[in-house]
Each structure stands twice: as structure tokens, then as C-alpha cells.
Amino acid sequence: MNFINKLSIALVSASILSFSVSQAASAQQTAVPLTIEQLRKLYSKPINQWPKPQLREGIEHRPLGRVPMPTFPTTNPFSVAKMRLGEKLFHDPKLSRSGQIACASCHDRDLGWGDGREKSFGHDRQTGARNSPGIENAAFRQTLFWDGRAATLEQQALMPIVDKVEMNFTLPELEQRLNANEEYKQQFKAVFGQEQITAKLIGQAIATYERTLLSRTSNFDRFLMAIEEKPGRRRDALLASLNDSALNGLHLFRTKAGCLNCHNGPTFSDEQFHNIGLTYYKRKFEDLGRYKVTKNPEDVGKFKTPSLRGVMNNKPWMHNGFFAAMDGIMNIYNAGGIPQRVDKDDPLSPKTSHLLKPLNLNQQELKDLEEFMHAITAHPARGPHYKFARE
Known part of the structure; x- marks a missing residue:
């Protein structure tokens, strides 16, 4: 693990330890955790009948799903x-x-x-x-x-x-x-x-x-395919595409972990810009992000939400490529982002996204989330999707 990874994890660990016992307790889920059997029953239903997601105020629910066929602009039609x-x-x-x-x-x-x-x-x-x-x-x-x-x-x-x-x-x-x-x-x-x-x-x-480079079928996609199948061996086999850990990771992704606030829709991206605290403002590695385009001080340190489709194929991660291990990223989100001191006298002082809150996920939950990251990762696309490659 490189120095930046160690530094980020150290910052996150310090942030976690700073929470009082009462604050940590308040972050715990009050509901009784669902068993894996209950989760399988719930998530074997059509997507619109899945458990209600936990979203921050003002966030539109964009359901997860399979990647559709793209459309081509009228100014540049396909051939x-x-x-x-x-x-x-x-x-x-x-x-x-x-x-x-x-x-x-x-x-x-x-x-x-x-x-x-x-x-x-x-x-x-x-x-x-x-x-x-x-x-x-x-x-x-x-x-x-x-x-x-x-x-x-x-x-x-x-x-x-x-x-x-x-x-x-x-x-x-x-x-x-x-x-x-x-x-x-x-x-x-x-x-x-x-x-x-x-x-x-x-x-x-x-x-x-x-536009023809589309993700191949992942284990998560196979799980979604099962929902459309009639009861039988094929449906059972497709439902098994998500192992217990990945299934719990899916549930956490949509609920307690809050990932769905930004990583939503079939591509797992809201196509928006957010600051999670990796700006390095006024330090080595500084990158002002979206601000360089808009010149809006509110955009300092904001970067595009990446698609999580195929995420495990694309390390190292983040805009600066500083993260080669997923647990480092998980720790950042678990702590509610990298702490940043806002200087009221500096209009460019970056602000961590209000969407990030301490999650208080335990180690098994973090592992389950990472297992879900594997489940939404297929082998890299070989080239143009076969529906576009026919001569």
C-alpha cells in the first residue's frame, strides 16, 4: 500500500475514533437485521418491490438495473x-x-x-x-x-x-x-x-x-435476469449468481451504506459531481476538480461520480489513482469522507459533500459491500457489443 493510501486510512481511522460512544450508538440501525433467507425472498421479487432504499433528502430514486442498448444522436447516427x-x-x-x-x-x-x-x-x-x-x-x-x-x-x-x-x-x-x-x-x-x-x-x-463498448453480463445481471424467469432450475441457478455476502452487500448498498445516493441507475452513477475530501487543497497533489471548468467556488474539489460497472477491473481508483485497495475507499466512506476544515475567509475552501455521513459499518458489512463490487464486475468488454458488430 502506498503512502497516500496509508495517509488516507490514517485520517479516516482518526475520524472514526473521534466519535463519542453515544454518537456511534445513534448511528446504529434500530431495525432488527434481516436474515439472508429474508433478503433472498425480498430481492427475488421484481425491482419495484425491493425494500425501500435509504436516500438523503432530495435524492431521486433511480433503480439499479441492467445496461440498456444505447441510442445514437441524430447528428451522428450509427452505421x-x-x-x-x-x-x-x-x-x-x-x-x-x-x-x-x-x-x-x-x-x-x-x-x-x-x-x-x-x-x-x-x-x-x-x-x-x-x-x-x-x-x-x-x-x-x-x-x-x-x-x-x-x-x-x-x-x-x-x-x-x-x-x-x-x-x-x-x-x-x-x-x-x-x-x-x-x-x-x-x-x-x-x-x-x-x-x-x-x-x-x-x-x-x-x-x-x-458508444458500442458495453459491459458484459455480470453476476448481478444474472441475478436480475432470474427475476424475469418462471420458477424452475434456470431461475434458481440465476438467483444463486449472487452469493450470500454479495446479496447482503446489495442490500447494504441500497440502505445503510447510502451508496445509492450517488451510484444509482443501470450504470451505478448519478452523472453528478461530488467532493469526498480528496482535494488536497493548498497541498501537494491539489486538484480543484469541477471548479476548473465552472469557476464556481461551490465546485472546488468535486469530481464526476464514476460508474461502478466493472469497477474491480479499473484499479487503481479515484481521480488521482491513489487507491489500489478497495478497503481504503470503503474506510473513507464509512467515516463520512475525508475531514476538511472549511475556512470561512477563503471562498475556495472546499466542502465535503453533505451526502456523506458516518456509516458505522462493521468489518463484515464492509466485506459484503466489496463482494457486491465483484458481483457487478464482469470480464472487460471484448469490443463492440455483438448487436452492433454484425456486418
Whole structure:
């Protein structure tokens, strides 16, 4: 475990110990815990009949579920040929100045569509500022990047190309390079009806490919499939996809642990921005997050809620990649976030999200939550979903 992990866990432990006995007792659930048999009976029902979730005031209930098929914008409709062109561009290092870095360099299929590094490196081995997230289910994201600075996949696809640290190219130079390539000219003509290659068309092709990268079926998905089955061996087998620990983890996720406040819907993300206390304000590793985009002081230290689909494939975690062990993250949430002293005289002094409260989860409950993280993680997508890959 690296220094930052140890430091964060130490901070969390100190925060936990600071609670008085009476405060800890008040955090305990007053209801009698359900047995695993009772939980199986409750969660074997349709989703709309599951136990009522425990949500903070003002949070809309977005039920968990299976990932649907994505829709494509009318300004960039789907075609197999466009998707295959986008796939080629995604893996082609010609999109970088050096001719050595591709989109796939930081979004590797074999590494959960991330790169397994704390922070990615780019042009001349320069190190980036943030962790490279996986891109499965990117079709459903309302904004892109940890700070939400891109509104669409079409915009996002071009931004790493021109980033000085990442691919260090310019769009006019990229257009010139690809227009000198006869094979690309013919492919663009077949897809878009014109040989002239433009940055806009490059972004559309890559975005089309990325929208087809969907999570594979997880144990949680199989459990959800069981609910739709008639009684029988198949239904029983699918229900067994969640072991007892993961099932209790699901229940905790929706209730006592409060995870559903931010990690909700089929992709396990509210697509919003929150500060859990990892801003490192006025210290080494400072990152002001969403504030860099909006310039709104309320956004200092806020980062996009990541999707938890495939989460165990994407370590190290968090925007800074400082967490290689899930128990460190669990401890942070269990303590109600990293403590931050708000300076009333400093308008940029970051504030931990009001959604985070001390949870008082015991060690077995934390293990059950982690087991549920495994249950919502399938093998990384091999490539375009088969429904889009048919020629």
C-alpha cells in the first residue's frame, strides 16, 4: 500500500475514533437485521418491490438495473462502417504527434479499458494529472472527463489529441496527415460520402465506436435476469449468481451504506459531481476538480461520480489513482469522507459533500459491500457489443 493510501486510512481511522460512544450508538440501525433467507425472498421479487432504499433528502430514486442498448444522436447516427472506422482510429498511433500513442494506449481492452496506472503517461513520457477511467458504457455519460469538461463523446474524442501532455498534436496537422493516407480517404468517403477528412468526422467515428463498448453480463445481471424467469432450475441457478455476502452487500448498498445516493441507475452513477475530501487543497497533489471548468467556488474539489460497472477491473481508483485497495475507499466512506476544515475567509475552501455521513459499518458489512463490487464486475468488454458488430 502506498503512502497516500496509508495517509488516507490514517485520517479516516482518526475520524472514526473521534466519535463519542453515544454518537456511534445513534448511528446504529434500530431495525432488527434481516436474515439472508429474508433478503433472498425480498430481492427475488421484481425491482419495484425491493425494500425501500435509504436516500438523503432530495435524492431521486433511480433503480439499479441492467445496461440498456444505447441510442445514437441524430447528428451522428450509427452505421457498422462508421463504427469500424472509429475502431481503427481509436487504435491508431497516427493520431498523436509522435506516431506512438493511440487512444487505446490509455484505454486498453485487456486492462478494463483503462491502463492500470495511477496516472497515464503521454508525449515524451510526460505524466498526466489524473487517472485514466475505463470507457465501458460511455454512451450513457452526460458529461466526459473527471471534471465534465466535454459535453459529448464527439468533443471528448478530440481533446486528448490536442493535449500537450497526452498526444500533443493539432487538429489541422492531424487532418493533413490523414488526408495524405489513401486508405483513410477511401474509408471516410465510404462512411461520410466525402474524401476530405476533417476533425469533426474523426470525432464522430471514434464516438460511434465508443458508444458500442458495453459491459458484459455480470453476476448481478444474472441475478436480475432470474427475476424475469418462471420458477424452475434456470431461475434458481440465476438467483444463486449472487452469493450470500454479495446479496447482503446489495442490500447494504441500497440502505445503510447510502451508496445509492450517488451510484444509482443501470450504470451505478448519478452523472453528478461530488467532493469526498480528496482535494488536497493548498497541498501537494491539489486538484480543484469541477471548479476548473465552472469557476464556481461551490465546485472546488468535486469530481464526476464514476460508474461502478466493472469497477474491480479499473484499479487503481479515484481521480488521482491513489487507491489500489478497495478497503481504503470503503474506510473513507464509512467515516463520512475525508475531514476538511472549511475556512470561512477563503471562498475556495472546499466542502465535503453533505451526502456523506458516518456509516458505522462493521468489518463484515464492509466485506459484503466489496463482494457486491465483484458481483457487478464482469470480464472487460471484448469490443463492440455483438448487436452492433454484425456486418
